Amino acid sequence: MDTVHDLGGKDGFGVVDVHDSGKPFEHDWEGRMWALSRSSRLPSLTIDWWRHVVERIPPAAHMSIPYFEKWCLTELACYVDAGEFTLEEAVSGHTEQQADAGKPATVADVIASNRASAKTFEVVADVEAAFNVGHRVETRSHSVATHTRLPAYARGRVGKVLAQRGAHPLADDSAQGVETPQHLYTVEFSARELWGDDASPHDTVALDLWESYLVST
Amino acid sequence: MxxxxxxxxxxxxxxxxxxxxxxxxxxxxxxxxxxxxxxxxASETLDAWVEAYSEEIGPRRGAQVVARAWVDAEFKARLLDNAAQAIVEFGFEGNATGDLKAVENTADAHNIVVCTLCSCYPFSLLGMSPPWYKSAAYRARVVREPRKVLAEFGVDLGDDIAVRVWDSTAEIRYLVVPQRPAGTEGWDEAALAAIVTRNSMIGTDRELVAGAE
CATH class of the missing domain: 1.20.5 (Single alpha-helices involved in coiled-coils or other helix-helix interfaces)
Structure with missing residues (x-):
């Protein structure tokens, strides 16, 4: 689904504001939002569904509100969607159904919990990879109705397989709650293949793409 | 559900x-x-997460990994082969590093990382991402005109240096290993780590400065 989140190659944003205070959080509410996203999440949720719900923020809002505000809306939306809270509860910030969270975690606890959260997304596929390193591949050219991770700027383009990354759950299906192991590849495109002769002949852009995004050329 | x-x-x-x-x-x-x-x-658990990502988990972690790669060729080989596993040696694994890859700058190639579809980032290794990394301008432009974007960061690349852009479209996350600057011969890991900038590990900084220690 091609919503406004797919920004690669778009014009008109002007120069990058490279200013950086060096602070981890520019505002306190950003730190709270990050902490909320780390400490509580629906078990029935996939990361790809979560990303898709971000993409379903109304387009004008998606382009104008801060990054962590999108996270906040999306967390609330996921809870409401799953029936954990009503829309009224989400808007008011209060619920009748109350419970005690128990003993809070310490900094040492959360550092350990962060460490324990490391996990590879690699899964076992029951088929061999279709493409080898060096294989020339062309990306699918059409848009799809679902969440996908093939950006518009890299569609219908020819590149070469730089690396096989094993099988990962196909994001398009995972965003619909279905785990489909599929081989993933890092595919390198020349900048000129993507952007034409204005681009440097030396430069490349590499993307991580699932097998169903690719056809052999 | x-x-x-x-x-x-x-x-x-x-x-x-x-x-x-x-x-x-x-x-x-x-x-x-x-x-x-x-x-x-619990509210106090949220305080703990904010503190963890303010004080403990940040770009100094990535800098330590880069510094070790500079002084220890065997570690560097492990890092380039399987970065997700190599950072376990430091206990730095965690959020969004389970499929980490390291890409190395050389005299004739410069690496730069982006996520054009959202703002994927190896949080457990580099901490919170800087505001510009999440900006529409950076996400939109770096795949199309990386040299102009780099110039805005003060990095002017000659035509003889190839730019390799990595768009994090799946769960793989990237760490750029910058080049060790001249004038740091004999420095220990801690001194070396101190000159590794966060931006150099994303790719918006290139020439690290020995005198910055």
Whole structure:
């Protein structure tokens, strides 16, 4: 689904504001939002569904509100969607159904919990990879109705397989709650293949793409 | 249970955006109070996460990994072969590093990382991402005109240096290993780590300065 989140190659944003205070959080509410996203999440949720719900923020809002505000809306939306809270509860910030969270975690606890959260997304596929390193591949050219991770700027383009990354759950299906192991590849495109002769002949852009995004050329 | 119904999610998002207070701080407050009232998280646990990502988990971690790669050829080989595993030697693994790859700058190639579709980032290794990394301008432009974007960061690359852009479109996350600057011969890992900038590990900085220690 091609919503406004797919920004690669778009014009008109002007120069990058490279200013950086060096602070981890520019505002306190950003730190709270990050902490909320780390400490509580629906078990029935996939990361790809979560990303898709971000993409379903109304387009004008998606382009104008801060990054962590999108996270906040999306967390609330996921809870409401799953029936954990009503829309009224989400808007008011209060619920009748109350419970005690128990003993809070310490900094040492959360550092350990962060460490324990490391996990590879690699899964076992029951088929061999279709493409080898060096294989020339062309990306699918059409848009799809679902969440996908093939950006518009890299569609219908020819590149070469730089690396096989094993099988990962196909994001398009995972965003619909279905785990489909599929081989993933890092595919390198020349900048000129993507952007034409204005681009440097030396430069490349590499993307991580699932097998169903690719056809052999 | 999660519905996985895209149009339902869009309706909920539209309702929330038009009915919640417009201030982001108040929106986050609503989420926090809901989760705390329901007992899904304790407020003090949130304080702990903020402190962990303010004091402990940040770009100094990545800098230590780069410094070791500079002094220890065997570690560097392990890092380039399997970065997700190599950072376990430091205990730095965690959020978004389970499929980490390291890419090395050389005299004739410069690496730069972006996520054009959202803002994927190896949080457990580099901490919170800088504001520009999440900006529309950076995400839109770096795949198309990386040299102009680099110039805005003060990095002017000659035509003889190839730019390799990595767009994090799946769960693989990237760490750029910058080049060790001249004038650092004999330095220990701690001194070397001190000159590794966060931006150099994303790719918006290139020439590290020995005198910066």
């Amino acid at each position: 999660t519905s996985y119904d895209s149009d339902k999610a869009a309706k909920i998002q539209a309702h929330l955006h038009s009915h919640l207070p417009s201030e982001p701080a108040l929106r986050v407050k609503a989420l926090e109070s809901l989760l705390v009232e329901r007992g899904l998280v």
